[in-house]
Amino acid sequence: xxxxxxxxxxxxxxxxxxxxxxxxxxxxxxxxxxxxxxxxxxxxxxxxxxxxxxxxxxxxxxxxxxxxxxxxxxxxxxxxxxxxxxxxxxxxxxxxxxxxxxxxxxxxxxxxxxxxxxxxxxxxxxxxxxxxxxxxxxxxxxxxxxxxxxxxxxxxxxxxxxxxxxxxxxxxxxxxxxxxxxxxxxxxxxxxxxxxxxxxxxxxxxxxxxxxxxxxxxxxxxxxxxxxxxxxxxxxxxxxxxxxxxxxxxxxxxxxxxxxxxxxxxxxxxxxxxxxxxxxxxxxxxxxxxxxxxxxxxxxxxxxxxxxxxxxxxxxxxxxxxxxxxxxxxxxxxxxxxxxxxxxxxxxxxxxxxxxxxxxxxxxxxxxxxxxxxxxxxxxxxxxxxxxxxxxxxxxxxxxxxxxxxxxx
Ligand code: AMP
Ligand code: MG
Numbered sequence: 001x002x003x004x005x006x007x008x009x010x011x012x013x014x015x016x017x018x019x020x021x022x023x024x025x026x027x028x029x030x031x032x033x034x035x036x037x038x039x040x041x042x043x044x045x046x047x048x049x050x051x052x053x054x055x056x057x058x059x060x061x062x063x064x065x066x067x068x069x070x071x072x073x074x075x076x077x078x079x080x081x082x083x084x085x086x087x088x089x090x091x092x093x094x095x096x097x098x099x100x101x102x103x104x105x106x107x108x109x110x111x112x113x114x115x116x117x118x119x120x121x122x123x124x125x126x127x128x129x130x131x132x133x134x135x136x137x138x139x140x141x142x143x144x145x146x147x148x149x150x151x152x153x154x155x156x157x158x159x160x161x162x163x164x165x166x167x168x169x170x171x172x173x174x175x176x177x178x179x180x181x182x183x184x185x186x187x188x189x190x191x192x193x194x195x196x197x198x199x200x201x202x203x204x205x206x207x208x209x210x211x212x213x214x215x216x217x218x219x220x221x222x223x224x225x226x227x228x229x230x231x232x233x234x235x236x237x238x239x240x241x242x243x244x245x246x247x248x249x250x251x252x253x254x255x256x257x258x259x260x261x262x263x264x265x266x267x268x269x270x271x272x273x274x275x276x277x278x279x280x281x282x283x284x285x286x287x288x289x290x291x292x293x294x295x296x297x298x299x300x301x302x303x304x305x306x307x308x309x310x311x312x313x314x315x316x317x318x319x320x321x322x323x324x325x326x327x328x329x330x331x332x333x334x335x336x337x338x339x340x341x342x343x344x345x346x347x348x349x350x351x352x353x354x355x356x357x358x359x360x361x362x363x364x365x366x367x368x369x370x371x372x373x374x375x376x377x378x379x380x381x382x383x384x385x386x387x388x389x390x391x392x393x394x395x396x397x398x399x400x401x402x403x404x405x406x407x408x409x
Pocket of ligand 2: 194195196259260308
């Protein structure tokens with residue numbers, strides 16, 4: 001099925017469904033990767049990085065049993081009843097005395113539960129007169145109390161290596177006193193646009209030329225996935241020039257090519273990769289946009305040949321190459337951000353392909369509306385979209401209100 005690495009031979013390569021191709025990328029990269037080097041960063045630099053060490057609780061969490069409400073610390077067995085208020089305890093203090101039967105201590109949210117008390121009655125549920133508090137209800141022992149160690153025990157592992165650090169994990173690191181943390185080095189990802197028609201963004205293109213937008217979108221996507229993008233010069237559609245740049249690209253941890261993988265006479269990327277000993281896992285996927293997508297490995301490095309139309313490039317990155325970057329970055333797993341919502345209008349598509357159609361999800365998330373577009377080259381439509389509707393290859397018609405998958409942008 002896969003093309004062999006005998007230099008220069010081009011034989012049959014696999015055409016896969018979307019699901020098969022994604023499974024192939026995940027399996028190949030997971031199987032081949034080695035743990036990246038680790039480096040130490042400060043907490044303020046750690047967001048978005050991948051954790052390289054286990055992180056443990058430095059003490060019980062909470063460290064003492066704490067009230068989760070403003071109210072009165074009581075003994076549940078005393079209730080209902082009238083209790084003597086013997087003092088108050090605020091967050092940031094402890095209460096010195098024990099609470100005896102018939103007694104209560106006024107307590108604020110976050111304050112430690114005084115010894116002898118076992119629960120907290122909310123201030124809204126009592127009436128206070130001088131030193132007496134009347135509680136007309138019963139309470140369960142433990143009510144409105146967060147017990148010592150209930151969230152984590154001292155030395156318990158709370159984050160495993162391979163976890164991508166988000167704002168909540170930063171809160172966790174801060175709460176256990178980690179001002180520095182060990183993270184994996186970012187993979188270096190080479191971006192190589194091909195095509196005689198491509199000019200620099202700063203240039204004024206002639207009518208038959210286009211600006212190199214693909215490496216710009218890819219650089220953003222690579223960085224978002226946890227990689228370090230490196231833009232190579234544009235490869236003209238000439239064998240020698242393309243080969244030299246592909247060789248440079250294969251010195252990085254991952255090579256992403258844009259363009260040159262269709263069936264045209266000057267689409268020479270696959271030939272160059274084959275001549276460099278490339279092994280191809282697939283070179284066509286039953287998707288739209290991006291059908292001629294190529295994935296393989298040469299000289300020990302994975303490469304993707306992403307079709308050059310801007311929609312093809314950015315969609316195939318999101319659904320395949322992003323996972324490769326995330327796994328090479330040391331992430332334990334790569335998740336596709338797909339959710340379900342309802343279609344805002346009827347939709348008709350030819351069967352046979354999984355389609356990724358630019359769309360807008362409504363502000364409340366309750367519906368998705370496909371955007372009118374002119375196909376894979378329509379960058380303005382891509383910019384208007386905040387998501388892609390994902391169609392099933394076997395289904396032709398959807399009605400407004402039907403549930404449908406959406407890939408978030
Ligand atoms: P290709 O996949 O090489 O056949 O390219 C298909 C089309 O994608 C070209 O005709 C260009 O219009 C467009 N394209 C290719 N490369 C780029 C690029 N780097 N930036 C923007 N558009 C591109
Ligand atoms: Mg081309």
